[in-house]
Amino acid sequence: MNKRNLALLTILLTYFLIVFGGYVASSNSGMGCGPEWPMCNGEIVPSLKGATLIEYLHRVIGALLGGLSLLLFFQILRSKLGFMARIVSFTMLGLLTVQVLLGAVVVVRDLPSIIITIHLLIAMLFMGCLIWIWRYPYLDGAQQVNQIHLRVQKSIMFHLNIVLGLTLLTLGFGAFIKHETYGLACGWLGCRQSIFPGTTPELFQSIHRGLAVVTALYLLFVTYYAFSKKWGRALRRRMLLCAFTVLLQLVIGAMVIITKLDLPWAVFHLAIATALFAFVMEARVYAGNLSIKTGPAFKPKVEEHGQRGSF
Numbered sequence: 001m002n003k004r005n006l007a008l009l010t011i012l013l014t015y016f017l018i019v020f021g022g023y024v025a026s027s028n029s030g031m032g033c034g035p036e037w038p039m040c041n042g043e044i045v046p047s048l049k050g051a052t053l054i055e056y057l058h059r060v061i062g063a064l065l066g067g068l069s070l071l072l073f074f075q076i077l078r079s080k081l082g083f084m085a086r087i088v089s090f091t092m093l094g095l096l097t098v099q100v101l102l103g104a105v106v107v108v109r110d111l112p113s114i115i116i117t118i119h120l121l122i123a124m125l126f127m128g129c130l131i132w133i134w135r136y137p138y139l140d141g142a143q144q145v146n147q148i149h150l151r152v153q154k155s156i157m158f159h160l161n162i163v164l165g166l167t168l169l170t171l172g173f174g175a176f177i178k179h180e181t182y183g184l185a186c187g188w189l190g191c192r193q194s195i196f197p198g199t200t201p202e203l204f205q206s207i208h209r210g211l212a213v214v215t216a217l218y219l220l221f222v223t224y225y226a227f228s229k230k231w232g233r234a235l236r237r238r239m240l241l242c243a244f245t246v247l248l249q250l251v252i253g254a255m256v257i258i259t260k261l262d263l264p265w266a267v268f269h270l271a272i273a274t275a276l277f278a279f280v281m282e283a284r285v286y287a288g289n290l291s292i293k294t295g296p297a298f299k300p301k302v303e304e305h306g307q308r309g310s311f
Contacts, residue, residue: 002140007133021120023054026178031110032051032055069096092129095125099122099126102119113176128281131282132281135282156226163218164281177201184261219242219243238283242283245272252269252272
């Protein structure tokens with residue numbers, strides 16, 4: 001398997017693990033192995049049933065992901081890739097290490113909300129590194145020939161960086177609210193008889209909801225901006241996908257409240273949010289890797305292997 005396909009496989013497994021982790025939490029299976037790590041109820045392979053099966057499967061998938069990530073890391077090190085590709089691969093490995101340690105802390109300390117929130121955010125950053133590696137133009141000797149003016153590229157990356165930041169903030173507040181059991185502090189539109197929050201749970205829920213709305217509105221604005229400024233067909237398609245995903249996420253978020261945190265809707269909510277982050281990240285990486293036009297007379301030039309790779 002070449003490095004690009006391996007990176008894609010690792011991304012897909014990371015996505016599945018994040019969503020499955022949401023299922024573990026929503027089904028109250030997080031302590032299925034007891035307060036032990038890496039052992040599970042005192043055994044390497046415990047009796048696999050109920051919450052223990054769910055939590056143990058989550059750990060097995062995590063171990064498989066760790067193995068694939070290490071394989072990808074060593075393949076990149078053996079390749080003559082650019083400096084930035086190596087930096088990102090080391091960052092990926094560092095985030096993986098922190099993620100494993102935090103996973104142990106989550107279990108041993110009996111699921112503290114703030115650690116679980118950080119655990120999720122690091123998983124997102126880890127997936128972001130994998131997406132960068134997957135889209136690196138020279139990963140398997142491919143060459144980048146698409147072109148864009150520097151001013152346009154900077155504008156695109158500026159807006160998408162803001163969207164990424166808003167998405168991470170929304171995800172972080174959502175994870176904290178879930179594990180603090182603040183999910184039903186407010187209705188799907190207002191808090192009790194008022195639009196304004198009156199308690200701490202209502203405040204956190206309102207902030208999460210406000211961030212979700214701001215993220216959606218800003219992403220819709222960026223999508224409109226992409227078409228009005230003619231960013232290019234590939235980028236416009238990516239922005240349409242992101243816009244559709246964020247609108248779907250708002251609908252799913254409302255359904256989570258209406259169904260009183262029904263398990264399938266709660267897991268679907270995390271799945272769409274994770275997909276949104278991945279889509280925006282991929283669009284941002286794609287834009288960052290475009291070749292730069294230096295003027296009207298610019299002729300496409302194939303760059304040397306391993307030189308270019310914008311983060």
